Amino acid sequence: MAVCVAVIAKENYPLYIRSIPTENELKFHYMVHTSLDVVDEKISAMGKALVDQRELYLGLLYPTEDYKVYGYVTNSKVKFVMVVDSSNTALRDNEIRSMFRKLHNSYTDVMCNPFYNPGDRIQSRAFDGMVTSMMIQARRGKESLVARAPGAWSPEEAAKGGAEDL
Amino acid sequence: MADPALFEFLHTEMVAELWAQDPDPGPGGQKTSLLVLEGMGFRVGQALGERLPRETLTFREELDILKFLCKDLWVAVFHKQMDSLRTNHQVQAPLRLPGTLLCPQGTYVLQDNSFPLLVRMASGLQYLEEAPKFLAFTCGLLRGTLSTLGVKSLVTASVAALPACKFQVVIQKL
Numbered sequence: 001m002a003v004c005v006a007v008i009a010k011e012n013y014p015l016y017i018r019s020i021p022t023e024n025e026l027k028f029h030y031m032v033h034t035s036l037d038v039v040d041e042k043i044s045a046m047g048k049a050l051v052d053q054r055e056l057y058l059g060l061l062y063p064t065e066d067y068k069v070y071g072y073v074t075n076s077k078v079k080f081v082m083v084v085d086s087s088n089t090a091l092r093d094n095e096i097r098s099m100f101r102k103l104h105n106s107y108t109d110v111m112c113n114p115f116y117n118p119g120d121r122i123q124s125r126a127f128d129g130m131v132t133s134m135m136i137q138a139r140r141g142k143e144s145l146v147a148r149a150p151g152a153w154s155p156e157e158a159a160k161g162g163a164e165d166l
Numbered sequence: 167m168a169d170p171a172l173f174e175f176l177h178t179e180m181v182a183e184l185w186a187q188d189p190d191p192g193p194g195g196q197k198t199s200l201l202v203l204e205g206m207g208f209r210v211g212q213a214l215g216e217r218l219p220r221e222t223l224t225f226r227e228e229l230d231i232l233k234f235l236c237k238d239l240w241v242a243v244f245h246k247q248m249d250s251l252r253t254n255h256q257v258q259a260p261l262r263l264p265g266t267l268l269c270p271q272g273t274y275v276l277q278d279n280s281f282p283l284l285v286r287m288a289s290g291l292q293y294l295e296e297a298p299k300f301l302a303f304t305c306g307l308l309r310g311t312l313s314t315l316g317v318k319s320l321v322t323a324s325v326a327a328l329p330a331c332k333f334q335v336v337i338q339k340l
Contacts, residue, residue, distance in 0.1 A: 010316065047226070075219040076314045111216040118212050118314075 001066065002099065002135050004028040004083035007122060010034055010076065016122040018133050019083070032081045035061045035069045039079050042071070056104075057097050065121045072100040078107065099134055110137060170245050170282065177283055180206070200299065204306035205281050205318035211310020219244055220317070228337060231315050232274050239311055240278075250277040270335030272319075275307075276325075277330070297325040301333075308333060 002132050004019035019028040038072065046055075055089055058071035072080040084091060106113040106127050113124065172330050184199040218238055254273035283300050287293050301323035308312035308321045312335070320336045 074216070075225065076216055077316055109216050112213040114209070 002082050003079075003085050004032065005131050005134065006032045006081045007103075008032070008036060008079040008081065009119065010078060010131075011094070015078075015093070015129075016121075017126070018128075018131055028083055029069065031064070031069060031083055035071065035081050038062055039071045039073065043073060051065070057100055059093075062088070070096050070100070072104070073083075074089070074104060080104070080107075102130060173243070174283060174286070177300070180303065185299065196299075200302045203245070203299070203302035204309070207303040207306020207308075208310035208313070209306075211307040211312075212314045213310075214239065214242065214307070215311040215314025218311075224321045225315060228272060228317065231312065231317060232276075232335070234315075235308060235311060236276060239307075243307070244282045247284070248276050248315060251275070252277070272339065274335045274337075276333040276335065279330045281331045283331050284331060288328045291327055293328065294325060297328060297331070298323065301325070301331060304320075305333065308335060312337075 003021075004017070006018075007016040009015050014032070017029060017032065019025050039058060042058050042061070047062075056072055056074060058073060061069045061071045063069075066086065068086045070082045070084060072082075074080075080100055082096070082099065082103075082116055084096070090133045107122075110122055110124050110127050112119065116124065142158070181203065184202055219225075219234065225234065236251050239323060240248045241245060252275045254275060281301075281304075284297060286299075287297075301332065305321040305323050309319055312319045312321075320338060320340045321332055321333055322336075325331045325332050
């Protein structure tokens with residue numbers, strides 16, 4: 001379930017970064033930052049491979065104990081990084097790919113917006129809405145599995161909630 | 167289909183509008199209008215560079231990017247392909263390997279023998295002085311698309327006889 005989505009520009013600075021829950025944001029920012037190295041590694045590895053078709057979707061970049069990080073790079077070297085909570089039912093590859101495709105389409109729309117200057121932070125509400133729907137969809141899915149009091153969701157509370165239900 | 171005509175009319179009006187507002191018909195005023203047109207083309211090119219490339223990373227070298235410009239970009243905007251793509255060999259590399267494309271300087275000449283924005287004007291040498299203003303937007307378009315795809319370049323256009331025109335793309339190595 002997407003807990004953090006980031007759009008990184010060609011020059012490796014963030015154009016858009018958003019995470020749920022809002023505490024511990026710095027941890028997600030740091031994870032995205034470290035994942036850029038892995039992205040660069042994958043890109044250069046692809047460049048050396050003599051394959052005709054190279055994928056935009058980079059796949060799982062690296063797993064940590066709580067989260068998995070996925071990457072995607074566009075033809076204009078803009079990178080999308082998604083941090084996904086690995087505690088639940090593992091999201092299938094297809095679902096991650098479709099989420100990245102939606103991100104790519106929304107990013108293209110932002111680029112075509114005449115009021116957007118390439119290189120600025122993305123402030124489009126439509127883009128925000130699309131990212132929120134990706135994150136909330138995941139949250140709603142998780143809440144239907146385990147009954148929990150409404151309120152801020154965080155990994156610690158999720159662990160507590162799970163223990164209480166048992 | 168009316169689509170190509172829509173863009174042509176819009177472009178004609180853009181050039182006419184920018185030139186009409188020019189109180190000083192001398193070289194200074196003209197340059198600003200040309201810069202504005204080129205800037206517009208640049209922004210459009212940036213957006214197109216994001217939208218057009220296919221779902222896969224297929225640009226392995228500069229030549230691939232130029233071929234993309236000649237085929238996909240030209241077809242999307244002008245509904246026809248570029249007629250020829252040539253490279254200007256300016257060898258600066260000390261080693262010449264047989265069979266490789268020698269273009270370290272990165273100069274390409276894209277030739278279009280019947281450029282849609284010029285085809286309606288004349289066929290021959292009439293209106294040769296007026297032609298450059300109708301090419302500024304397209305130069306910007308090429309530069310913008312190249313810039314999104316990661317290539318810094320300088321694009322100039324030249325017309326020998328309408329409606330054939332040549333776009334010279336010089337790739338600037340950083």
